Amino acid sequence: MATFSYTIPLPIRCSTTGNKQDPKKQNLNKIKITGTPTRSVKVDTLSQTAGVAKTSAASVENGHISKEQIRQNIPTKKQFVDYHRQGLIVEGGVGYRQTVVIRSYEVGADKTATLESILNLLQETALNHVWMSGLLSNGFGATHGMMKNNLIWVVSRMQVLVDQYPIWGEIVEIETWVGASGKNGMRRDWLIRSQATGHVFARATSTWVMMNEKTRRLSKMPEEVRAEISPWFIEKQAIQEDVPEKISKLDSNAKYVNSNLKPKRSDLDMNQHVNNVKYVRWMLETIPDQFLESHQLSGIILEYRRECGSSNIVQSLCEPDEDGILNSGLKQNNDMSPLNRFSLASEIMEGNGLLGSLDKVPLRYTHLLQTQGDTQNEEIVRGKTTWKKRQSNIELSNMPFSI
Amino acid sequence: MATFSYTIPLPIRCSTTGNKQDPKKQNLNKIKITGTPTRSVKVDTLSQTAGVAKTSAASVENGHISKEQIRQNIPTKKQFVDYHRQGLIVEGGVGYRQTVVIRSYEVGADKTATLESILNLLQETALNHVWMSGLLSNGFGATHGMMKNNLIWVVSRMQVLVDQYPIWGEIVEIETWVGASGKNGMRRDWLIRSQATGHVFARATSTWVMMNEKTRRLSKMPEEVRAEISPWFIEKQAIQEDVPEKISKLDSNAKYVNSNLKPKRSDLDMNQHVNNVKYVRWMLETIPDQFLESHQLSGIILEYRRECGSSNIVQSLCEPDEDGILNSGLKQNNDMSPLNRFSLASEIMEGNGLLGSLDKVPLRYTHLLQTQGDTQNEEIVRGKTTWKKRQSNIELSNMPFSI
Numbered sequence: 001m002a003t004f005s006y007t008i009p010l011p012i013r014c015s016t017t018g019n020k021q022d023p024k025k026q027n028l029n030k031i032k033i034t035g036t037p038t039r040s041v042k043v044d045t046l047s048q049t050a051g052v053a054k055t056s057a058a059s060v061e062n063g064h065i066s067k068e069q070i071r072q073n074i075p076t077k078k079q080f081v082d083y084h085r086q087g088l089i090v091e092g093g094v095g096y097r098q099t100v101v102i103r104s105y106e107v108g109a110d111k112t113a114t115l116e117s118i119l120n121l122l123q124e125t126a127l128n129h130v131w132m133s134g135l136l137s138n139g140f141g142a143t144h145g146m147m148k149n150n151l152i153w154v155v156s157r158m159q160v161l162v163d164q165y166p167i168w169g170e171i172v173e174i175e176t177w178v179g180a181s182g183k184n185g186m187r188r189d190w191l192i193r194s195q196a197t198g199h200v201f202a203r204a205t206s207t208w209v210m211m212n213e214k215t216r217r218l219s220k221m222p223e224e225v226r227a228e229i230s231p232w233f234i235e236k237q238a239i240q241e242d243v244p245e246k247i248s249k250l251d252s253n254a255k256y257v258n259s260n261l262k263p264k265r266s267d268l269d270m271n272q273h274v275n276n277v278k279y280v281r282w283m284l285e286t287i288p289d290q291f292l293e294s295h296q297l298s299g300i301i302l303e304y305r306r307e308c309g310s311s312n313i314v315q316s317l318c319e320p321d322e323d324g325i326l327n328s329g330l331k332q333n334n335d336m337s338p339l340n341r342f343s344l345a346s347e348i349m350e351g352n353g354l355l356g357s358l359d360k361v362p363l364r365y366t367h368l369l370q371t372q373g374d375t376q377n378e379e380i381v382r383g384k385t386t387w388k389k390r391q392s393n394i395e396l397s398n399m400p401f402s403i
Numbered sequence: 404m405a406t407f408s409y410t411i412p413l414p415i416r417c418s419t420t421g422n423k424q425d426p427k428k429q430n431l432n433k434i435k436i437t438g439t440p441t442r443s444v445k446v447d448t449l450s451q452t453a454g455v456a457k458t459s460a461a462s463v464e465n466g467h468i469s470k471e472q473i474r475q476n477i478p479t480k481k482q483f484v485d486y487h488r489q490g491l492i493v494e495g496g497v498g499y500r501q502t503v504v505i506r507s508y509e510v511g512a513d514k515t516a517t518l519e520s521i522l523n524l525l526q527e528t529a530l531n532h533v534w535m536s537g538l539l540s541n542g543f544g545a546t547h548g549m550m551k552n553n554l555i556w557v558v559s560r561m562q563v564l565v566d567q568y569p570i571w572g573e574i575v576e577i578e579t580w581v582g583a584s585g586k587n588g589m590r591r592d593w594l595i596r597s598q599a600t601g602h603v604f605a606r607a608t609s610t611w612v613m614m615n616e617k618t619r620r621l622s623k624m625p626e627e628v629r630a631e632i633s634p635w636f637i638e639k640q641a642i643q644e645d646v647p648e649k650i651s652k653l654d655s656n657a658k659y660v661n662s663n664l665k666p667k668r669s670d671l672d673m674n675q676h677v678n679n680v681k682y683v684r685w686m687l688e689t690i691p692d693q694f695l696e697s698h699q700l701s702g703i704i705l706e707y708r709r710e711c712g713s714s715n716i717v718q719s720l721c722e723p724d725e726d727g728i729l730n731s732g733l734k735q736n737n738d739m740s741p742l743n744r745f746s747l748a749s750e751i752m753e754g755n756g757l758l759g760s761l762d763k764v765p766l767r768y769t770h771l772l773q774t775q776g777d778t779q780n781e782e783i784v785r786g787k788t789t790w791k792k793r794q795s796n797i798e799l800s801n802m803p804f805s806i
Contacts, residue, residue, distance in 0.1 A: 072572035105523040109671045120508040127507045169475035268512045
């Protein structure tokens with residue numbers, strides 16, 4: 001089990017009865033900080049133009065407000081539009097959608113967004129969802145009820161399916177929302193769409209549970225927390241998955257092993273944990289380059305078991321599922337995992353037909369990251385990746401057009 | 404000498420006589436791609452609302468337009484506003500300014516933007532400047548004249564001074580522009596400012612020369628290229644530096660050496676070169692952790708000597724300048740490098756006074772990245788970094804305020 005970077009998976013209940021504002025809070029727009037030379041906090045005119053209700057500073061405790069809070073300018077009330085983040089509250093007031101341009105440094109050698117960039121954008125939009133809720137605090141998204149109980153969110157499972165990778169300069173819309181997961185957990189889902197065509201590039205889902213920050217033990221969801229967050233839950237699922245796929249545990253007989261991996265300072269997040277993207281990089285780097293050059297990741301599942309800190313030495317194990325999709329998927333339709341269903345469906349929709357898709361058999365790998373201990377190893381995260389053959393450059397080459 | 408990721412340092416001359424549009428090009432807004440099922444390219448209503456003149460597709464060659472070009476939606480004419488990138492043409496039509504929110508994954512364990520993130524944002528805004536010019540092509544920013552002559556831009560020197568690092572969620576404005584550098588080169592500068600206060604967080608400058616893509620030899624600037632780009636040049640400099648500081652070459656006696664560094668697939672850019680940010684990471688990782696924990700980088704100079712590809716094995720050398728600022732800077736005012744001037748000035752402005760700043764003596768390190776060959780090593784990049792002691796948490800802690 002690991003914290004998923006800043007571990008703030010959910011927004012908090014807010015009144016949705018319009019823009020009524022507490023007049024006392026409104027005064028925050030005119031805050032001046034004692035001891036700061038001359039400037040007052042400039043009111044954001046662009047946001048005003050866009051009709052955004054904004055408060056200039058975050059939570060006020062005991063008459064004190066931190067310089068950091070003013071620089072971050074975290075809203076204290078629910079916002080419906082955020083001009084700077086290009087974000088909007090959607091889904092009847094509980095979902096969030098953000099428009100994002102794929103940046104030059106977010107793409108790899110093939111000019112398409114990397115999986116790492118996609119994971120980063122999922123985290124960013126989840127956090128911005130909470131940001132918009134008006135109750136994001138320095139506690140990184142825990143609700144008041146959670147903070148009272150010393151509870152934080154930790155991610156237990158994450159799944160991403162990529163049908164097509166957006167390219168440099170492409171405009172995408174990322175939508176995210178939360179739902180219930182069992183009695184004590186929460187699900188957060190995402191959809192990444194092409195803004196131009198509406199095509200769904202990627203889908204993702206994740207499940208979260210609460211942990212006591214002090215004891216590091218998992219916790220039930222207290223009733224007061226349920227009352228805060230459950231109004232934000234919606235049923236919609238980005239990935240239909242009746243029974244989550246189990247990932248088997250690898251041992252030292254795994255075909256590919258990278259040992260002595262050491263987290264660097266730059267791999268740590270604000271919680272001093274190795275960040276999620278680094279986990280994925282360690283997993284993927286264990287797969288031979290030759291395979292990576294001719295294949296593209298179409299799906300990944302991560303099952304988190306344990307936190308990984310800066311002092312851990314890590315080992316990455318990887319084993320190809322030689323039977324690929326042909327045995328595990330097509331033969332027994334009931335067993336067909338969502339990873340493969342999504343990938344196949346998109347190929348059929350693209351006009352390749354079932355036969356066309358068979359010669360692009362996706363391959364699957366099982367992964368394990370574990371700490372290397374003197375006496376025993378401990379699991380950090382299990383993974384499963386699904387791949388399809390890279391299409392030739394046809395997709396990116398010139399095509400005829402008519403005006 | 405190395406290509407600086409996508410090596411597109413400059414915009415191209417465009418008519419600035421308003422929004423007159425070629426009626427033939429206008430039709431591109433209604434393009435349908437033969438063979439694509441139903442959707443036409445959706446017109447971007449948000450951009451229209453913002454009064455942005457936009458063409459939906461990029462350059463049309465021989466009656467063909469690539470699917471990639473439509474997805475990227477590169478403008479064929481100069482744009483003055485880009486809603487999605489939050490970009491504006493400024494400085495009388497030749498400079499570019501973009502508003503950026505510091506994202507959750509762009510900050511390190513201390514919640515401030517990392518140097519890597521800042522370098523990424525410099526690259527991104529430079530490219531978006533060219534994007535706005537209306538002539539960005541698949542050749543990554545080379546002008547028509549350059550493409551005709553098989554010329555590409557390569558960066559030869561880069562300097563960044565950081566006074567203060569923006570924090571997670573902070574809104575910054577990045578301004579960039581170009582100028583002449585000698586007879587055959589170009590300078591690109593940047594300023595990163597707090598949107599709220601106007602405080603300059605960071606300044607950067609870089610110099611670029613042209614290289615023949617085929618022969619990999621440096622080239623003079625052809626007259627037709629000069630005619631294209633020189634109208635974009637302005638005199639303003641982000642960093643005043645009369646004589647660029649020379650960086651001495653380290654040898655194997657350097658105090659800190661990291662060997663056998665291997666570029667990974669994820670470190671390569673679209674040109675299959677190791678990207679600039681990876682260079683900096685290799686340099687900084689050679690400095691002991693203990694120093695990094697108590698110090699913050701305030702300046703870096705990079706002198707590029709050679710391209711580094713995926714097959715190179717790299718060595719990172721590092722040597723502290725034990726004399727620090729006291730000998731090299733304060734004693735002989737004429738020798739005082741801009742790196743130190745900037746850092747000192749900001750400390751004095753912050754009310755620490757000169758004495759206050761002396762107990763925070765910046766330290767300086769000299770760096771070298773070189774390829775490890777069987778018979779000889781070849782320089783990739785020389786570097787110089789300047790550091791100041793991390794401030795205690797006072798800056799980020801609670802401060803009194805008055806309404």
